[in-house]
Amino acid sequence: MRIAIINRDRCQPRKCSKECEYFCPPVRTGDETIVFVDGKPQITENLCVGCGICVHKCPFGAITIINLPEEMEDPIHRYGQNGFALYGLPVPIEGRVTGLLGPNGIGKSTAVSILSGILRPNLGKAASWEEVFQRFSGSILGDYLKKVADKGIKTSYKPQYIDRIPKSYSGIVSGLLERTDERGALPELMESLGISKLMERDISSLSGGELQRVAIAAAAARDADFYFFDEISPYLDIYQR
Ligand code: SF4
Ligand code: SF4
Known part of the structure; x- marks a missing residue:
């Protein structure tokens, strides 16, 4: 094969x-x-x-x-004929941190997209959720995916391509962050990520490193069961990393 x-x-x-x-x-x-x-x-x-x-x-x-x-076995997800195929998924566990390390193109973003509920796994064909549940039935991953599909768990997601954020959101930083601060964590996140001085700046005027930290704060401020951060280090200096 x-x-x-x-x-x-x-x-x-x-x-x-x-x-x-x-x-x-x-x-x-x-x-x-x-x-x-x-x-x-x-x-x-x-x-x-x-x-x-x-x-x-x-x-x-x-x-x-x-x-x-x-x-x-058949892949968990495949992007069409002769497209990239993903064969494994990590299992998120509540209260634990899981890191995915690997070279570019190995499927980290695809795994994160599936686990955060953004992408429905297709099992290498046009599979329905029912077929996905059947494939993973009786496993922790199966239970997790079922909850994601049924919206039984809430996920928060920091996208990989932060440069697309100014295309989907216009306005100042505080406007974006106050909208996502579902658990009152903004003051602490502003401090720890060093973004307090950016609050009145327009999103479109931020540098890559500033945008990255704002995006991390926006995802972390949500009230979710699982948090996914797809690539947190690009644009950041060694200390920020
Ligand atoms: S498609 Fe490529 S790898 Fe496959 S048989 Fe032809 S030349 Fe060889
Ligand atoms: S670029 Fe490579 S893969 Fe594409 S048609 Fe030419 S030889 Fe084939």
Whole structure:
């Protein structure tokens, strides 16, 4: 069993000689392992033999082939054919802090999006919540996901891409933070995150580091059962980190 991932941003069929298709051994023997749909390549995973030739031949490094043990179950989530697939999820436990560490593109944000209820896991197809519950029935993760789906637990989420905040919110910092301060924690958060002097500033005028700390305060001030902070260190200096 293998997973073929094509990075759609990197893949540029107009600037290459379609090396992926040209050098693919099964294609050379007549299989349709790689076909072009709407101008972009599509790899059929069960026809791929996992040789990795396309990975090395693609001039833009757009292809990743991952050979998996046969016994691996279906993914928890997959972003369509030849899209990224996630196979595991950590289990949040009340009163505990869980950290997810790993290189870019390993699925940390996808895991956080699922656990915070922003993204419904699709099990690699178009799965309903009922199918998700069935897959994880009898497990702590299953109980957790059911509560997320039924809104039985409240989550608070600090997004990874904080530079998008000024596009969805306009106004001064105090206006945003007072709106999210559901548990009266703002004075303490302003102090600990060093943002007291930013309160009258317009959100659009904040630097990356200031915006990051305001975003952390906004998420932490909510009254939630679980708090998710997707990437807290970008833009912050070593002391703030
Ligand atoms: S995957 Fe690489 S070789 Fe294949 S079409 Fe895209 S850029 Fe070209
Ligand atoms: S890994 Fe080998 S068989 Fe699979 S698509 Fe690439 S070139 Fe073809």
